[in-house]
Amino acid sequence: MDQTATATPTCPYCGTEAVGRFCSACGKELAEHSDSTRVMKDVLGVKTPPVKAITCTGYFALFRPALLSTRWWNGERRGLVSPVVMISTVTAIAGSIGAVLGHLYGTGAIAAGNDADLAQVQNLAPFLQGRFPRQFAAAAGDPVGFAQKFRQVGGWFAAFWPLLLILPGYLSLAPWKRIRSHCALIIACVETVFLTAVSAGFLFLRAIVPALEGNGLLTTLIWIGICVHGAAHIRHAVGSGWGYAISRPLIATLLFPFIIYGWMVEVLWVTMVSWPVLGG
Numbered sequence: 001m002d003q004t005a006t007a008t009p010t011c012p013y014c015g016t017e018a019v020g021r022f023c024s025a026c027g028k029e030l031a032e033h034s035d036s037t038r039v040m041k042d043v044l045g046v047k048t049p050p051v052k053a054i055t056c057t058g059y060f061a062l063f064r065p066a067l068l069s070t071r072w073w074n075g076e077r078r079g080l081v082s083p084v085v086m087i088s089t090v091t092a093i094a095g096s097i098g099a100v101l102g103h104l105y106g107t108g109a110i111a112a113g114n115d116a117d118l119a120q121v122q123n124l125a126p127f128l129q130g131r132f133p134r135q136f137a138a139a140a141g142d143p144v145g146f147a148q149k150f151r152q153v154g155g156w157f158a159a160f161w162p163l164l165l166i167l168p169g170y171l172s173l174a175p176w177k178r179i180r181s182h183c184a185l186i187i188a189c190v191e192t193v194f195l196t197a198v199s200a201g202f203l204f205l206r207a208i209v210p211a212l213e214g215n216g217l218l219t220t221l222i223w224i225g226i227c228v229h230g231a232a233h234i235r236h237a238v239g240s241g242w243g244y245a246i247s248r249p250l251i252a253t254l255l256f257p258f259i260i261y262g263w264m265v266e267v268l269w270v271t272m273v274s275w276p277v278l279g280g
Helices: 036-044 050-062 065-075 082-105 110-126 131-139 143-156 158-174 181-208 216-238 242-273
Strands: none
Touching: 050 065, 050 082, 050 181, 065 181, 065 216, 082 158, 082 181, 082 242, 110 131, 110 242, 131 143, 131 242, 143 158, 143 242, 158 181, 158 242, 181 216
16 A cells, blocks of 8 residues: 555644644745745745735734734744735835825825925935035025925835834834844834824825814824824733833834934935936
């Protein structure tokens, strides 16, 4: 009798008895390299996560963030997508909402109104003016052209926008050594998903209800809600007291302007470097 036909399959990565699509011990996809197409997708990093897994992960990020964080850093990924996939998905959805709203309600007036404000960006980094005197002089004489070029370069950096939201949360947690840097990064990723979702919702409300534009009370309430979500997340995931948990979102809020400033200086630097290439 052929004994190999009845042998129990094992995971090729850890040797555990294999049942279903994923290994119950290490969580690896058992059929990851079963054919050439899967091999190429793995090499190129191309994955097609199930919609159910994305939906489940998004629900956890919004309503059960501590559970999502602990599952992610413990390697319990069954039925979930990775932090990178989740952030990429939410960012793509938020960007799509912004594009649709811009098409429906128009962004021309808003863009024109901001040209003068963008021209003031030149003054944010006076230390660059000595390095690019010709470019800054040309930008000062053509503020609308500078605003367009600054937006164009900012669009190049758009893919890195989630990092601006991840970094404040990570820096408010990791340097204190209360939790591992890996865990701090995952908590920051989960909060970035929540923050991006809330921002997209606020953008939608602001587009359909113009009166909300510049509403300080609503903005404050949203900020408080984000901080409460982050504090509850940290408290349950880390097992800390409320004092530590509440202080982390507050520190992240204080760090955020500095990170945005660094990002804008970087965009300004690339704008000035590429000015002749862009036709300025």
